[in-house]
Amino acid sequence: MTTKHDNEIVATDDAQHEELTAAAVTIGRRGLLRAxxxxxxxxxxxxxxxETLAAASEPATTTPSGPVKQWCMIIDLRLxxxxxxxxxxxxxxxxxxxxxxxxNVYTMQNAAGENYFMPRPCQMCEDPACVPVCPxxxxxxxxxxxxxxxxxxxxxxxxxxxxxxYDARYFNWSDPVPAPRQxxxxxxxxxxxxxxxxxxxxxxxxxxxxxxxxxxxxxxCPMGVIYFGDLTSDAAVNGMGNTVKxxxxxxxxDAVVFKEEYGTHPRVYYIPGHGQDLNNNPSAS
Amino acid sequence: MTDVIIPNVGRxxxxxxxxxxxxxxxxxxxxxPRWWWPSIAVLTxxxxxxxxxxxxxxxxxxxxxxxxxxxxxxxxxxxxxxFIGVSYGGAVVSAxxxxxxxxxxxxxxxxxxxxxxxxxxxxxxxxxxxxxxPSRIWELVWPPYWNLTSPILWDFFAVSxxxxxxxxxxxxxxxxxxxxxxxRFEDEAxxxxxKVRKSLYRVLVGRFGGxxxxxxxxxxxIGLIAIMIIPMAVSVHSVxxxxxxxxxxxxxxxxxxxxxxxxxxxxxxxALVVLTVAASRNLFHLEAFVTPxxxxxxxxxxxxxxxxxxxxxxxxxxxxxxxxxxxxxAWVYQIVAxxxxxPFWIYFVAGGIAPLFIMMFRRFRTTSGVVxxxxxxxxxxxxxxxxxxxxxxxxxxxxxPLAKGGVLAGNWGTYHFTWVPISITIAATAAIPLLxxxxxxxVPILSMAEMEELAEGHEELDSQEVGA
Numbered sequence: 001m002t003t004k005h006d007n008e009i010v011a012t013d014d015a016q017h018e019e020l021t022a023a024a025v026t027i028g029r030r031g032l033l034r035a036x037x038x039x040x041x042x043x044x045x046x047x048x049x050x051e052t053l054a055a056a057s058e059p060a061t062t063t064p065s066g067p068v069k070q071w072c073m074i075i076d077l078r079l080x081x082x083x084x085x086x087x088x089x090x091x092x093x094x095x096x097x098x099x100x101x102x103x104n105v106y107t108m109q110n111a112a113g114e115n116y117f118m119p120r121p122c123q124m125c126e127d128p129a130c131v132p133v134c135p136x137x138x139x140x141x142x143x144x145x146x147x148x149x150x151x152x153x154x155x156x157x158x159x160x161x162x163x164x165x166y167d168a169r170y171f172n173w174s175d176p177v178p179a180p181r182q183x184x185x186x187x188x189x190x191x192x193x194x195x196x197x198x199x200x201x202x203x204x205x206x207x208x209x210x211x212x213x214x215x216x217x218x219x220x221c222p223m224g225v226i227y228f229g230d231l232t233s234d235a236a237v238n239g240m241g242n243t244v245k246x247x248x249x250x251x252x253x254d255a256v257v258f259k260e261e262y263g264t265h266p267r268v269y270y271i272p273g274h275g276q277d278l279n280n281n282p283s284a285s
Numbered sequence: 286m287t288d289v290i291i292p293n294v295g296r297x298x299x300x301x302x303x304x305x306x307x308x309x310x311x312x313x314x315x316x317x318p319r320w321w322w323p324s325i326a327v328l329t330x331x332x333x334x335x336x337x338x339x340x341x342x343x344x345x346x347x348x349x350x351x352x353x354x355x356x357x358x359x360x361x362x363x364x365x366x367x368f369i370g371v372s373y374g375g376a377v378v379s380a381x382x383x384x385x386x387x388x389x390x391x392x393x394x395x396x397x398x399x400x401x402x403x404x405x406x407x408x409x410x411x412x413x414x415x416x417x418x419p420s421r422i423w424e425l426v427w428p429p430y431w432n433l434t435s436p437i438l439w440d441f442f443a444v445s446x447x448x449x450x451x452x453x454x455x456x457x458x459x460x461x462x463x464x465x466x467x468x469r470f471e472d473e474a475x476x477x478x479x480k481v482r483k484s485l486y487r488v489l490v491g492r493f494g495g496x497x498x499x500x501x502x503x504x505x506x507i508g509l510i511a512i513m514i515i516p517m518a519v520s521v522h523s524v525x526x527x528x529x530x531x532x533x534x535x536x537x538x539x540x541x542x543x544x545x546x547x548x549x550x551x552x553x554x555x556a557l558v559v560l561t562v563a564a565s566r567n568l569f570h571l572e573a574f575v576t577p578x579x580x581x582x583x584x585x586x587x588x589x590x591x592x593x594x595x596x597x598x599x600x601x602x603x604x605x606x607x608x609x610x611x612x613x614x615a616w617v618y619q620i621v622a623x624x625x626x627x628p629f630w631i632y633f634v635a636g637g638i639a640p641l642f643i644m645m646f647r648r649f650r651t652t653s654g655v656v657x658x659x660x661x662x663x664x665x666x667x668x669x670x671x672x673x674x675x676x677x678x679x680x681x682x683x684x685x686p687l688a689k690g691g692v693l694a695g696n697w698g699t700y701h702f703t704w705v706p707i708s709i710t711i712a713a714t715a716a717i718p719l720l721x722x723x724x725x726x727x728v729p730i731l732s733m734a735e736m737e738e739l740a741e742g743h744e745e746l747d748s749q750e751v752g753a
Contacts, residue, residue, distance in 0.1 A: 010616070024644075034603070037538060041553045070473045079436055089372035099353070099354060100354075104683075106683050106684055107684075108684070118683075122685055128437055129532070129533065131438070132432070132434035132435065133423060133435050133436060133531070133532075134432055134435055135424075135430075135432055135435040135437040135438040135441070136421075136425070136431070136432060136435075137430060137431075137432035153421075153424065153430070154416015154418065155416050155417065155418050155419075155422060156347070156416045156418045157415070157416060157417075157437050158357045158358060158417070158526060159356070159435070159436065159437050159532075161357045161531070162357070162358065162534060162537065162678070163530070164682075165533050165534075166682065167353075167354075167681065167682045167683050170354050171347070171352070171354060171357060171417065172345050172346070173347050173348030173352055173353060173354075174345065174346035174348040174349075174416070175345075175346060185657050195308040195418075196346050196417075196418075197346065197347065197416070197417030197693070198417055198418060199417075219580040220654070253320055
């Protein structure tokens with residue numbers, strides 16, 4: 001017990017240290033834009049106000065119940081057989097149309113020309129491209145590191161669909177699938193039913209997480225491909241109950257993030273196993 | 286009365302008199318031609334049809350307009366760019382030619398400014414069908430919702446500012462004309478029509494009395510706004526491109542895009558001015574003031590921008606296509622030889638080569654030749670805007686086109702035109718002549734004071750005032 005407890009504390013410190021270092025060395029897209037916008041406006045009062053608001057919305061490092069969870073996903077591409085049960089489970093749970101594949105399984109080709117499968121949820125970027133572009137601020141990032149859409153704000157400009165490098169956003173082009181009464185009210189953490197004329201995307205089942213439940217795609221994967229975990233406690237678990245220590249597991253299996261060159265710092269890690277280049281072309285344009 | 290000489294105009298014609306000028310300028314206000322009411326009726330029905338299509342879209346979702354996750358931006362965004370783009374014609378003909386002391390502009394300024402005045406709001410209206418949930422459009426004007434890092438919000442600010450400037454730029458030269466028109470109406474029998482116009486002109490004139498001092502100050506103000514509106518228009522069309530360009534998507538993420546948008550706006554704007562000037566000339570009998578030489582000069586102005594646009598197109602596609610990178614090369618391939626080849630080559634022939642060809646040869650360089658060229662430019666530039674907007678929005682980002690198997694691979698999305706956006710587009714196009722007919726029902730179609738002043742040689746005086 002004591003050892004585990006010690007480990008937890010050490011891991012927490014490491015994670016926080018990494019967070020701080022990353023924040024210090026990276027001039028994020030948001031930071032750059034905010035600085036540029038304020039600089040061009042030259043409005044000191046507004047700047048101070050925005051900074052105060054930004055400071056208020058920065059993730060708190062602890063809550064009364066302990067350190068804030070930092071959700072992440074690990075997708076082991078060696079195991080995926082392309083059955084797409086994750087996609088259908090997600091669509092069933094969130095009452096989505098068939099083409100709203102929040103958890104999409106792409107058929108890709110490896111260097112040898114063989115097919116492999118790549119599940120693509122929202123990458124839950126630490127520096128998301130979709131958040132700063134929204135004119136009405138309908139996209140936001142929670143303290144737990146989830147990027148969510150407030151469908152009661154979204155006016156449907158779709159510029160976030162333009163910004164996302166992962167094609168992870170899906171618009172409601174028609175009336176949503178009717179949903180029965182839900183255990184949670186319609187909110188960014190559980191946007192069910194969807195709202196016509198707004199954007200929806202993978203939420204990593206945000207409303208279910210505090211109750212200890214795993215996201216639908218994780219529990220429904222028969223191959224145990226998808227691990228869901230918390231960077232703060234450095235532990236992740238898949239649908240079959242296998243628990244891994246995130247830092248070790250990522251390092252030992254040469255995990256990568258998708259389109260690293262975009263600087264979005266995703267919190268979805270892929271473990272390649274078939275010589276995939278994960279389509280990481282150094283320059284997309 | 287002294288003889289009036291319109292500088293550089295109609296060498297082959299007798300110079301029109303002041304009285305002729307005022308009669309011609311006021312004719313659309315005073316007389317109702319037989320075609321007027323039927324035209325208004327037909328155009329109104331077309332516009333109402335577009336509104337009905339929009340209501341259908343609101344009830345059934347944007348999917349009815351042919352959109353999908355594989356084509357999230359398409360015709361409405363292209364229309365927004367097109368209609369706001371053509372409004373630049375007014376600024377060019379009126380402001381740029383004023384600043385360069387091109388005296389021949391004078392008979393065209395009012396028509397050009399009115400064209401800008403009506404096309405800009407029509408372009409802005411396309412924000413409404415573009416939005417998924419137009420009922421929440423108020424969030425764009427309600428500061429607590431503003432996210433200042435959003436290019437769409439920059440667009441909104443830039444276009445709103447430009448609209449204000451366009452209104453002022455239309456209004457200021459109108460002040461002395463409204464005074465002349467008010468004078469003209471003093472003798473008319475007091476019918477409702479006359480009363481409405483007289484009270485309108487009184488509001489427009491304000492306390493302007495037409496003294497030399499007031500006229501100098503007014504010309505100074507017009508000169509100032511003429512200078513201001515040019516960088517403002519450049520910024521509007523640039524900022525409009527930021528909504529596309531500030532992303533990581535191949536085809537949108539182009540540093541050339543702002544320049545491209547400005548030049549396209551100049552090009553199509555001048556073309557639309559040619560069309561509205563030609564239509565006004567025929568419908569309201571302005572042949573004595575608007576001469577074939579005007580069309581040829583506008584035609585030359587137009588193809589200068591056209592050649593620049595062709596050059597930018599060539600540069601962009603060559604460099605991106607040559608790069609061999611996943612997104613850019615595949616995108617260029619789809620445009621020049623793939624699924625978007627037909628619309629692109631339609632632009633290239635009709636909007637790129639044909640206008641140059643028409644203006645190149647003296648035998649085609651006639652009034653009708655320039656009008657045909659301008660029509661081709663306006664239509665082809667709309668198609669070109671579709672080619673700018675749609676391909677990157679249909680680009681697959683995960684199954685990257687160059688992944689394996691060359692540029693043909695990848696699941697590109699498709700935009701399918703449906704009757705809804707086509708009806709709305711036709712309605713917006715019909716709204717241009719409709720609004721222009723209404724505007725010229727109230728406002729003199731020629732800039733009378735400006736033309737008379739130019740004829741009296743006051744132009745030099747203005748420039749000193751502006752320079753000082």
